[in-house]
Amino acid sequence: TGISIMQMEAGLDTGPVLLEEQTPIGPRDTAASLHDRLAEIGARLIVEALERLSTGPVPVTPQDERLVTYAAKIQKSEARIDWSKSAMEIDRQIRAFNPFPGAATTKEGTDIKIWRAEAAPTLPGASPGCISEATPDGIRVACGEGSLRLLELQRAGARSLPVDRFLQGTTVLPGDRKSTRLNSSHGYISYAVFC
Numbered sequence: 001t002g003i004s005i006m007q008m009e010a011g012l013d014t015g016p017v018l019l020e021e022q023t024p025i026g027p028r029d030t031a032a033s034l035h036d037r038l039a040e041i042g043a044r045l046i047v048e049a050l051e052r053l054s055t056g057p058v059p060v061t062p063q064d065e066r067l068v069t070y071a072a073k074i075q076k077s078e079a080r081i082d083w084s085k086s087a088m089e090i091d092r093q094i095r096a097f098n099p100f101p102g103a104a105t106t107k108e109g110t111d112i113k114i115w116r117a118e119a120a121p122t123l124p125g126a127s128p129g130c131i132s133e134a135t136p137d138g139i140r141v142a143c144g145e146g147s148l149r150l151l152e153l154q155r156a157g158a159r160s161l162p163v164d165r166f167l168q169g170t171t172v173l174p175g176d177r178k179s180t181r182l183n184s185s186h187g188y189i190s191y192a193v194f195c
Contacts (some may be wrong), residue, residue, distance in 0.1 A: 002021050003041045005020070005058060015058060079097040081105045083144065084128045102114075132147065
């Protein structure tokens with residue numbers, strides 16, 4: 001990803017580019033960490049662009065209209081975790097929705113946001129959404145492919161806690177299920193299968 005400084009035109013984000021700089025999205029980046037890095041790059045580039053423009057015309061690069069995409073407003077429903085997806089997809093979802101709106105799942109009808117997780121070995125026979133381990137080092141949940149160890153969680157109405165402190169106030173046992181949600185024509189529905 002990166003930052004582009006461009007000349008404004010009548011269209012939305014359609015003007016030619018004066019300056020741009022790319023930055024890699026790291027394997028542990030969140031939307032918050034990426035936002036902060038992009039803000040620093042943007043601040044530096046706008047100062048550089050203004051300095052260049054103050055001395056005369058600046059060469060510009062037209063945008064390739066074939067590569068245009070539109071980023072729609074994020075909906076909270078996008079942050080609901082579907083445990084039938086792969087551990088890699090869910091990990092990316094958790095990082096993408098941190099700090100807003102927060103990737104969420106449900107335990108016994110209560111929403112729980114997950115702020116940090118990491119890949120973990122899968123225990124044989126665990127179905128997606130099944131908790132296979134709950135220790136102060138992490139809550140291991142089976143995914144459609146692989147497993148995630150949940151490291152930082154937040155109950156509705158509470159503050160975010162590292163997993164060891166979260167477990168002090170919440171009972172989580174191997175064999176419990178996180179709700180898996182599937183799309184239906186009426187929104188989201190829950191289903192449960194035995195672990």
